[in-house]
Amino acid sequence: MEKYERHIFICLGKRCKKKGSEEIMDAFKEASKREGLKGPVLTSRSGCIKACKITDIEGEYSPLAVVYPEGVWYRNIRTGDVDEIVTEHLKSGRAVERLLLHRNF
Numbered sequence: 001m002e003k004y005e006r007h008i009f010i011c012l013g014k015r016c017k018k019k020g021s022e023e024i025m026d027a028f029k030e031a032s033k034r035e036g037l038k039g040p041v042l043t044s045r046s047g048c049i050k051a052c053k054i055t056d057i058e059g060e061y062s063p064l065a066v067v068y069p070e071g072v073w074y075r076n077i078r079t080g081d082v083d084e085i086v087t088e089h090l091k092s093g094r095a096v097e098r099l100l101l102h103r104n105f
Helices: 014-018 021-034 079-091
Strands: 006-011 041-046 065-068 072-074 100-102
Touching: 006 021, 006 079, 014 021, 021 041, 021 079, 065 079, 072 079
Parallel strands: 006 041
Antiparallel strands: 006 065, 065 072, 072 100
8 A cells, every 4th residue: 555645535425516526526636646746645535524514504614625644624615726725735734724624733
């Protein structure tokens, strides 16, 4: 098994899929490959990660993604945000503050 520096999970739960998480997943894979991160970063699909259910407003936080090992949770991701997350966080290690839902560091 390869050793990865980071692992990003894209939520493909019902609410996130309604808001384009499949396209976001594809965009993460393309951007990671373009930035030369295909080996050090693994992009995976996830079932519902339940964070959108922490409010009474359906889907307020979706689409969602989580980056490990840092434990950074991103919310309201759009395809236009993917390049910034890839270059700032996955490549340079700096979380994108405006999209944070939660972080453990």
